[in-house]
Amino acid sequence: MKSKTSSFNLTIFKKSITRFWPIWAAYFIFWLIALPISTASDLSHKIRFYDDLSHVLSYSAEQVFTMSKDLGIAVGAITAIFAAIALWGFMYSSKSASGYASLPVSRRSYFVSLTLAGTIPVIVINFVISSILFLVMASYGIGSFAIAMQVFAIITLIYLFFYFFATFCAQLTGTAFVLVPLYALLNFVVIALYVIGSTFLSRLVYGLTATDSALQWLSYLSPPVGMIYGTGMITTAGTNVPMFTGWGCLITYAVVGIIFAVTAYLIFRRRRMEAAGDVVAVNILKPVFKYCMTLGCAIVFCALMIFVLNDTTSSSDLFTIMLLLAIGAIIGYYISEMLIKKSFRVFKKRTAPGILISLAVILLITAAIELDFIGYEKYVPSISDVERVSLNGCEVDEADLIEEVIDVHKAIIADKERNEAANYGDGYFIYYQSIHYYLKNGKTVFRQYRIISYFDDANSPEILTRINEFLNKPEMILSGILPSFEIAGPENVASVSIACEIPSGGTASEYDMPTVDRLFYYSGEDAYELWNDCILPDIEDGCGIGKNTSYYYPLQDFTTTTCVLYFEFVDTEFVNTASSGPPVDRGLQTLCITTDAARTLEWLEAHDIPVYTYEDISAAYEDFEMR
Numbered sequence: 001m002k003s004k005t006s007s008f009n010l011t012i013f014k015k016s017i018t019r020f021w022p023i024w025a026a027y028f029i030f031w032l033i034a035l036p037i038s039t040a041s042d043l044s045h046k047i048r049f050y051d052d053l054s055h056v057l058s059y060s061a062e063q064v065f066t067m068s069k070d071l072g073i074a075v076g077a078i079t080a081i082f083a084a085i086a087l088w089g090f091m092y093s094s095k096s097a098s099g100y101a102s103l104p105v106s107r108r109s110y111f112v113s114l115t116l117a118g119t120i121p122v123i124v125i126n127f128v129i130s131s132i133l134f135l136v137m138a139s140y141g142i143g144s145f146a147i148a149m150q151v152f153a154i155i156t157l158i159y160l161f162f163y164f165f166a167t168f169c170a171q172l173t174g175t176a177f178v179l180v181p182l183y184a185l186l187n188f189v190v191i192a193l194y195v196i197g198s199t200f201l202s203r204l205v206y207g208l209t210a211t212d213s214a215l216q217w218l219s220y221l222s223p224p225v226g227m228i229y230g231t232g233m234i235t236t237a238g239t240n241v242p243m244f245t246g247w248g249c250l251i252t253y254a255v256v257g258i259i260f261a262v263t264a265y266l267i268f269r270r271r272r273m274e275a276a277g278d279v280v281a282v283n284i285l286k287p288v289f290k291y292c293m294t295l296g297c298a299i300v301f302c303a304l305m306i307f308v309l310n311d312t313t314s315s316s317d318l319f320t321i322m323l324l325l326a327i328g329a330i331i332g333y334y335i336s337e338m339l340i341k342k343s344f345r346v347f348k349k350r351t352a353p354g355i356l357i358s359l360a361v362i363l364l365i366t367a368a369i370e371l372d373f374i375g376y377e378k379y380v381p382s383i384s385d386v387e388r389v390s391l392n393g394c395e396v397d398e399a400d401l402i403e404e405v406i407d408v409h410k411a412i413i414a415d416k417e418r419n420e421a422a423n424y425g426d427g428y429f430i431y432y433q434s435i436h437y438y439l440k441n442g443k444t445v446f447r448q449y450r451i452i453s454y455f456d457d458a459n460s461p462e463i464l465t466r467i468n469e470f471l472n473k474p475e476m477i478l479s480g481i482l483p484s485f486e487i488a489g490p491e492n493v494a495s496v497s498i499a500c501e502i503p504s505g506g507t508a509s510e511y512d513m514p515t516v517d518r519l520f521y522y523s524g525e526d527a528y529e530l531w532n533d534c535i536l537p538d539i540e541d542g543c544g545i546g547k548n549t550s551y552y553y554p555l556q557d558f559t560t561t562t563c564v565l566y567f568e569f570v571d572t573e574f575v576n577t578a579s580s581g582p583p584v585d586r587g588l589q590t591l592c593i594t595t596d597a598a599r600t601l602e603w604l605e606a607h608d609i610p611v612y613t614y615e616d617i618s619a620a621y622e623d624f625e626m627r
Helices: 010-019 021-046 053-092 094-102 107-139 145-172 176-201 212-219 223-230 247-270 283-308 318-341 349-370 399-414 416-420 462-471 474-481 524-540 572-577 598-606 614-626
Strands: 232-235 242-245 386-391 394-396 428-439 444-454 493-503 515-522 545-547 560-570 586-594
Touching: 010 021, 010 107, 021 053, 021 107, 053 094, 053 107, 053 145, 053 176, 053 223, 053 232, 053 242, 107 145, 107 247, 145 176, 145 223, 145 247, 176 212, 176 223, 176 283, 212 223, 223 247, 283 318, 283 349, 318 349, 386 399, 386 462, 394 399, 394 474, 399 416, 399 428, 399 444, 399 462, 416 444, 444 462, 462 474, 474 524, 493 524, 493 614, 515 524, 515 614, 524 560, 524 598, 560 614, 586 598
Parallel strands: none
Antiparallel strands: 232 242, 386 394, 386 428, 428 444, 493 515, 493 560, 545 586, 560 586
8 A cells, every 4th residue: 555645744744843943933922012112111201291081092003003014025025034944945056955855755745744834833923913903902902903903914925925925936046045036036127127127118119107006006016016006094983993904915915825825836847956056947947037137237228327427318329228237237147147157258259149149139129110110109098098188187078179289299200310419418498398188099199209399599489489379278278276175265285375576676784695585474364365365267268377387487488487386275065074083175266467467466465465477586586796
């Protein structure tokens, strides 16, 4: 009768735990200080200042949840890699690998025993720490077993992912010197590649930029960042105790960790023990490592050299980029060859085809991107496909306004050559323009462009004038400055601050400055009168009042005054119905004033607020320099 193969070896399990007890001891001491001891210290201080224990409980819950998440990510990731190095380190020495392989223990038994040895001690410690935390909080009269168990679940789920992932990484290499950087790299590689790749590609693709939404979604592929994005706290109505959110995120990561553990087991079953000391322990992954290293070094080297050379233009010469890519690719290719072969003797004829093919692929793809073979730069959505569009944050959904934005977009694309030809030191203003299409099929199209306006031009570029005129149409200004709630009376206008730059007049106290800044503040009836009786009618008459983030100041245009208004509005209905918790809903709007806003200028004059144009300010500087 055939003997049954065991899937677990108790001796290996026990020895692995006791042999590496310093790791578990350090882990226990850290969490003992970070959670129970720290919480006891805070509570002994807070309990003196709050009669209502619910406030103390709210504060304590927020503290322990924050530390559990933030410290859990850092401590879990670090402890996991130390545990992986300790438990799987026998594979990184030929002598120990041969010794383990000679024992009458199956690969499955090894894997299960060592995996459990890296998880069970931590789970037990986490439970003990959480129990102590509960007792500490209970001793101050705010004990919550639910909060303590949530803390246990948070730090345990985080650690399980990182340990299983570290175990997977441990199977890919034959040396601890590679395991640590490999583990760190794979934890952040996706988000790093996106940031570096989008920065690099923006040199080749006109209008391409990294988007916050894409960055947020891709961050989940970089676990430490994804755990931060995917978790948080909320306070529910009727209670001041915060609740931890993001259980789905942490559970998903733990499940993904189990998948990594299963994959690690499949690799370990067929792993060659003689691969100890190899940079890449799995033969099939050696070409993958080589060509990923080649491409990665090409992009990183190119981006680094562009930064070192202080190239701040929107695009670089194609020949320069291709040359830097080629140098980086050669460096990456031969470094990977040295690491794989553990020798410096890699510059041989038989390696030439690999690097030549790599260079050809990289350079052909670069040329294709620069020449816009896929039509990314020239693409403009059809008006029939667009539901709404945002230009520099001002959103419209009327067909005629959407068509006007599309025409502006086409003009910006036609202006590509002039904007990309700008070199550092030429002397120019840079205006960043963003266009965000929301299509009827649910997709979005986002572009961001640099528009150059040289100091010595007689006029601003025509496209800037068109954008300026569009954004300062009355309907566009109103859509950009009106808050989400109705302004029914003075109670909705919290305040208005008016900032002005005026000539100093050479006064004794200000003799060393050609201009000075003045700030005026109004609230209640005065602020409402300025808004309702002056600002709104002037805008509706097409006068030059605009949101300052969308207004341009060409040197030849002196009709803009130095008066900038900061309005703060209050939604009184929200204030009256909100009992506690969320902050008051306020909308802050910033407006700039021009010389044709008659009602507004009359109000400013009646309140003795000095109004000067930029022409006046320029004259004050010229007069100051002549004195």
